[in-house]
Amino acid sequence: MTEDQSALKTLSEVVRDRRLQLGLSTRALAQRCIDPGTGKAIPRHYIQRLEDDLANLAPPRLPELSALAAGLELPLAVIQEAAGFQFHGVTTRHSESGRARMFVARFDELDPAEQDRVLAMLEAYTAVKPPKVD
Known part of the structure; x- marks a missing residue:
């Protein structure tokens, strides 16, 4: 452990x-x-x-x-x-800010149609990632 x-x-x-x-x-x-x-x-x-x-x-x-x-x-x-x-045996990973964990908790409170809309938004956002700035 x-x-x-x-x-x-x-x-x-x-x-x-x-x-x-x-x-x-x-x-x-x-x-x-x-x-x-x-x-x-x-x-x-x-x-x-x-x-x-x-x-x-x-x-x-x-x-x-x-x-x-x-x-x-x-x-x-x-x-x-x-x-x-x-x-x-699954452990949850939390973001340093705690915001990702909050997102997941709040996501579970949404109805299925709302969850689908959020997932579609995330898919769209991750498909068009902004260029990394050095």
Whole structure:
């Protein structure tokens, strides 16, 4: 594990730490973990298994991540980053200014049509790069 990775938390750690910080039982947290998009709730046993960091636990999908973010009162990007690290060994790279990370977090808040427009703009911009000035 690199020095950068040692500071990262797994989703299991984020869920357990935040639940305790909020003073919630797993039952109370489960009642709060409802995906805003689908209305689907996360069962208490899933939260317990996640906190226990069970090796055979399937990676959560976006509705589960959204539900956890809502219940834990955390940005979805924080939950996604922790899940990516725990289940896929993915670490997020941040720009020095933090602006790129903010862009990604805000991008996830856009509806699909808005996301398509932003991606088209980025494609157009990167296709016509200005000449490098020495």
